[in-house]
Amino acid sequence: MKKKPKRKTSRKTKKSVRKVVRKSMKKTAHKKPKRKASKRTTKKTQEKVSRTHKKFQKKTLKKVKGIIRVPSNIPNFDRLTEGGFEKNSTNMIVGGSGCGKTVFATQFLVGGMMSGEKCLYVTFEGQKDEFYTIAQTFGWNLKEYEKKDLFTFLEYTPSKVKTMLEEGGGAIESLIIKKKISRIVIDSITSFALLFDDELERREAALELFSMLSKWNCTTLLTYEGSPGKEKQSTSIAMEFESDSIILFYYPRYRGKRDRYIEIYKMKGTDHSRKIYHFQILKGKGIKISTSPKSNPPLG
Structure with a gap:
């Protein structure tokens, strides 16, 4: 079979192709290259970032009515208390056994450590390993915080407590100053009071402790087993009077x-909620308070 001869392109076709190519070249030549971000625009972006950072800082440490607030790290608690606990205040967490006082207090410390604050946990009962294991169930790795020098666990025996009171702080005060600790939990003040023989000694020791806490310039939570206002002992009345806030925990049995x-029972200088709220203790998270109050809680 004979091969078909190739068609010759006419001069007109060649000219029109050339024109199209020239036009496209002109268009691309006139196109402006993408501008690189000038120093001015980068500066504007940096200013925006710094403004956002300042907003974030305001969220983490609020100032309401001239009072600096320390966030609690407890979902919905800060909404009820105008932004959290007052900075450098002494606060009592009160309730019966198993109601969530230690979880609340530990969650408060974890919130501080997450933002780089140094925290101290003081106990008079020991059981460090058990405490660390329970904290781990909520996703709080206290050993890691300890390695980073953000967390200190202190176990105080009766003899150490008496020395601390006699010296007006002693070793514990030196530790707070040296490490620049900003958040303290004492778990529990009930155990602390029981270290003393009679009621008068207990009351004097409690008042001495509150006096030391006020000069250490830390935001402190003290857990206490009982109900303020119902106990007739002078120690509990004195502690209730000395504390800046009292948070009540209830754990009633209802329908099996x-x-x-x-309940926020008392918080000085704060327009706090006067209502009672339901809360849950969730594994891997901790305490979460309901956003709406309970109208008729079965407190017994």
Whole structure:
């Protein structure tokens, strides 16, 4: 079979192709290259970032009515208290056994450590390993915080407590100053009071402790087993009077099951909620307070 001869392109076609190529070249030549971000625009972006950072800082440490607030790290608690606990205040977490006082206090410390604050946990009962294991169930790796020098666990025996009171702080005060600790939890003040023989000694020791806490310039939570206002002992009345805030925990049994409730009983200089709220203790998270108050909680 004979091969078909190739068609010759006419001069007109060649000219029109050339024109199209020239036009496209002109268009691309006139196109402006993308500008690189000038120093001015980068500066504007940096200013925006710094403004956002300042906003974030305001969120983490609020100032309401001239009072600096320390965030609690407890979902919905800060909404009820105008932004959290007052900075350098002494606060009592009060309730019966198993109601969530230690979880609340530990969650407060974890919130501080997450933002780089140094925290101290003081106990008079020991059981460090058990405490660390329970904290781990909520996703709080206290050993890691300890390695980073953000967390200190202190176990105080009766003899150490008496020395501390005699010296007006002693070793514990030196530790707070040296490490620049900003958050303290004492778990529990009940155990502390029981280290003393009679009621007068207990009351004097409690007042001495509150006096030391006020000069250490830390935000402190003290857990206490009982109900303020119902106890007739002078120690509990004195502690209730000396504390800047009292948070009440309830754990009543109703219709065959127990439920947890929280109430801000007292908070100086704060327009706090006067209502009672239901809360949960969630594994891997910790305490979460309900956003709406409970109208008729079965407190017993």
